[in-house]
Structures are given as C-alpha cells and as structure tokens.
Amino acid sequence: MMKLNDFQKYDVTLLIPYEKYFELIYETKYLLEARLNSDRIFVAQKSFFGCNRRTAVSKASDWYNKALKKVLGHPHDKMFVNDPCGEVVYDQGFVCTDLRNKYLDDPTIDRLIKEAGGDLGREDTKTPAASVKRLRKRRKQEVQLTDRLIQSSGGTIYYKMTELCDSKTGRSKVRKIKLASKSLIKAKKEVVRRGLDRFENFADTKELLPLKLSTSAKAA
Structure with missing residues (x-):
C-alpha cells in the first residue's frame, strides 16, 4: 500500500545477463518483462514511489534482495535508480x-563527478559499497565554538590553552587539550573543573607587560 507522502516516482533499471535472465525464471519463477539489447543484456524497468530518493532506494534494495539477489548476486552492477528531482548533489x-x-x-x-571537481570518481571495485568513491580526502574543518573552544569535524571538542611565554622568543604557545564533553555547556564546566583556564589571566597580563614597561620608561 502506497503512503500519502510517497508521491515521487523513481525508475529502476535492471541489467540482467542473458543466461541469468532465464535462470531467474527457472529458479524463482519470477517473470520480469525485459528487452534484449545488442550486448545480449536484458534491460528491465520497474518503478518505486517514495518521499525522497533515499526511501525509493531502500524499497528497491529490499525488493531486489528478496526477489532477485539469489540468482543475480550483488546489485551494484545490475540495479540503477534515477534521480528525477536532482537530490544527489555534491x-x-x-x-x-x-x-x-x-x-x-x-x-x-x-x-556528480563534474560537480565534485576532481574529488569523486567512479567506484570500480568488484563489490563496491557505493557508486562513486573519493579521490581526494575530505578536508577536516573545525568549528570555532568560543574564543578558546573548537570542535573537530568528528565532534570532539578541544580547549586552546595558552602556555607561558618563552623567555628567549617572547612568544606564547597555544596547545589544544582534548575534552571528554560533547556539548558546549558541559565543555565549559569541564574546563573550569580541570582548571585549564587558571593561567589564562596570567598569560594575558604577560602579553601586556612589555607595553606597560615601555610606557613607564618613556615617562621617566
């Protein structure tokens, strides 16, 4: 029974090898109307309805696994679902x-490969988990939560702690401390509990100290 929100039609194309088509009929008694192309491949069409492509692919996969997989094997090179609404974007x-x-x-x-600009390519392994694969690693982007709290692309929160200035170079160093908290509120509490911010005021004073000294010297 079709749900009210399953309004979009998605077309599934099946490419079935010549021998496998008849084996499918003999073994499963499943008669799938198809046409034979010049490469001796039977091409069959079937439609599924869904509220989005993800739903349609899920339905098509369930149907394929129950009705065809026993004879045809993995669907990666036999079943293809179109994208009529352009939902697949990079x-x-x-x-x-x-x-x-x-x-x-x-x-x-x-x-999709054109949109990716060199980041994606066709998946060419024997039993691929997807239609495309990454050719270049995805850049890891960090999110700045506060002045000193940042979150990695994987969700880990770090605290940027300023260490004391180097007496030789006069520069302070910033070190990232990994936190166990997964939310901003808990991360702030963890920073206080672990005392990670206890040197921050002192570090800020050290940065201002040379300016104060130079001002005093000028006044003298």
Whole structure:
C-alpha cells in the first residue's frame, strides 16, 4: 500500500545477463518483462514511489534482495535508480555510502563527478559499497565554538590553552587539550573543573607587560 507522502516516482533499471535472465525464471519463477539489447543484456524497468530518493532506494534494495539477489548476486552492477528531482548533489558533507547516493545511473554519476571537481570518481571495485568513491580526502574543518573552544569535524571538542611565554622568543604557545564533553555547556564546566583556564589571566597580563614597561620608561 502506497503512503500519502510517497508521491515521487523513481525508475529502476535492471541489467540482467542473458543466461541469468532465464535462470531467474527457472529458479524463482519470477517473470520480469525485459528487452534484449545488442550486448545480449536484458534491460528491465520497474518503478518505486517514495518521499525522497533515499526511501525509493531502500524499497528497491529490499525488493531486489528478496526477489532477485539469489540468482543475480550483488546489485551494484545490475540495479540503477534515477534521480528525477536532482537530490544527489555534491557538497562538503557528501557521503558516498549514504543510501541516497547509492545505485546511481550513468547521467547522475557523470553530473556528480563534474560537480565534485576532481574529488569523486567512479567506484570500480568488484563489490563496491557505493557508486562513486573519493579521490581526494575530505578536508577536516573545525568549528570555532568560543574564543578558546573548537570542535573537530568528528565532534570532539578541544580547549586552546595558552602556555607561558618563552623567555628567549617572547612568544606564547597555544596547545589544544582534548575534552571528554560533547556539548558546549558541559565543555565549559569541564574546563573550569580541570582548571585549564587558571593561567589564562596570567598569560594575558604577560602579553601586556612589555607595553606597560615601555610606557613607564618613556615617562621617566
């Protein structure tokens, strides 16, 4: 039964080797209407409805695993789902193995690779987990939560602690301390509890000290 919000139609294309098509009929009694192309590959079409591509791919995968996988094997080179609404787009948060981005047809793969600007390429392993793969590692971006608290792309929060100035260079060093807290409120409490901020006021005073000395010397 189709749900009210499953309004978008997604077309699934199946590429079935010649021998496997008849084996599918004999073994499972599953008659799938298909046409034979010039490469002796049977091409079949089936439609699924869903509120988004992720839902449609999930439905198509469940159907394939129950009805066809026993004979046809892994669907990575046999089942392809189109992207009529352009939901598959490349951005910094793109995940190749996301269900929304799997079982892509050729036009969608070509568009996606072009959008990625060299970051993505076609997956060419025997049993790939996705249609595309990363050619370049994703840049790790940190989020500045406060002046001294930062969060990594993996969610870990660090405290930037200023160490005492080097007597030779006169420069202070900043060291990142890993925190156990996962939220900003808890991270602030952890900083106080561990006493990580106890030298910050002293460090700020040290930075201002040369300025005060020079002012006093000028007045004298």
